[in-house]
Amino acid sequence: MTNTDSNNSREWAAEAYALLKKRQEEQKQELQKQEEQKQELQKQEEQKQFLIDSASKENIPGLSKTIDEPELGEFDDNFTWSAMVLAAQGKKINQISIDEIDWLTKLRRGLEDTRKGFVTELLDKLGDDPLTPESLDDLETLLIRADVGIDSTDKVISSLRTKLNEEVVGGEAGIKFLKKELKLIIDKPIKNSGLDLLVPQKGKLNVWLLVGVNGVGKTTTLGKLAYLSSRSNYKTLIAAADTFRAAAVEQLKVWGERSNVDVISNQSKNADPAAVVFDAINSAKKRNVDLLLVDTAGRLQTKNNLMDELAKIKKIIDKKVPDAIVESLLVLDASQGQNGLKQAKSFAKSANLSGAIITKLDGTSRGGVSLAVSEEVNLPIRFIGAGEGIKDLRPFNSYEFVEAMLADK
Ligand SMILES: Nc1nc2c(ncn2[C@@H]2O[C@H](COP(=O)(O)OP(=O)(O)O)[C@@H](O)[C@H]2O)c(=O)[nH]1
Ligand SMILES: [Mg+2]
Secondary structure (H helix, E strand, C coil), X not given: CCHHHHHHHHHHHHHHXXXXXXXXXXXXXXXXXXXXXXXXXXXXXXXXHHHHCCCCCCCXXXXXXXXXXXXXXXXXXXXXXXXXXXXXXCCCHHHCCHHHHHHHHHHXXXXXXXXXXXXXXXXXXXXXXXXXXXXXXXXXXXXXXXXXXXXXXXXXXXXXXXXXXXXXXXXXXXXXXXXHHHHHHHHHHHHHHCCCCCCCCCCCCEEEEEEXXXXXXXXXXXXXXXXXXXXXCCCEEEEEECCCCHHXXXXXXXXXXXXCCXXXXXXXXXXXXXXXXXXXXXXXXXXXXXXXEEEECCCCCCCCCHHHHHHHHHHHHHHHCCCCEEEEEEEEEHHHHHHHHHHHHHHHHHHCCCEEEEECCCCCCCCCHHHHHHHXXXXXXXXXXXXXXXCCEEECCHHHHHHHHHCCC
């Protein structure tokens, strides 16, 4: 980035910031007005109640809105970086939301450790000098250490080597080229799937199964997806098909309540997961549901193989709703690095997966494992999670991911 560029960027970001600040003020005033109106109505209602002694004292609907957006933070480096990432994707100043800024800031912060052991070190090693064959060796080590995986690393290094044979490549140009190469790797399975973004198809029942080993974040991710889906006006339902863990149903109910989504479950001990899915599909059909989210177990108590159980669930879906659009999404914990990749490989072999969701990208140094999932397991990454909050999950955007992973500060 030249000086003029970065001056322009800061100006652009400052303008966006001022606009958001104004919007937030207006929103606050509007909410306050609504609150006052509500109190006034409630007062009138109470007087009426006193006179006619009517029974119900329900809240007046439509007036209990709260700010759904997070608070606008400081105008700092994080804001500027996030605004620039949005601008680079063609967003206009008035199209930016605090939600997006908040998410990008979180993603950038989350990937800080991955970045530190990687770009920062690389830039330190390179300085302003052009790349040399030795610096490629350093880069190779750093990529492997960031859990990018051997195949992806080989690919990137050999492209860089070819480029080096043809021209002099400065440090900054090297990073730019690296970003492009990494993005190509992540985008490949997404392109192959023919679907840039995974969203429920309207007019059909979409069933998304969340699979993966214990503790990777399946239930949490499902809760966040339910929120995202219902907020985007898809009629959503949850099936609690992890019947092994007693607390799983309770955990899901909490998430369901937060996003106003019903949970179909069977509280009896050793309930059959496929039977829960059976009930959930009946409900989904009756209620014209767009998206049924299915939580599954990561471990089972009986000798029943986990894969057999998943196959049984799929069979029920195929039989009851043959025209449903089924997605089997593998949930992976980024902080498990190569170990997570091993799981992905063994699941992918037998569970007929269609995509991956990477969780816990906040505070791990192993964010690079996302590249290994794309290259070695050939799964399109559909969502990423970076936190335990309901909003800490977003549809995957490879540009934003690579920018956050290699942000140069
Ligand atoms: N920091 C962080 N924690 C997460 C994330 N996703 C899930 N968790 C935590 O990981 C733990 C296990 O999650 P859970 O959804 O129960 O995993 P499951 O066994 O696969 O269903 C919980 O403590 C979650 O709060 C994430 O993106 N970031
Ligand atoms: Mg769970």
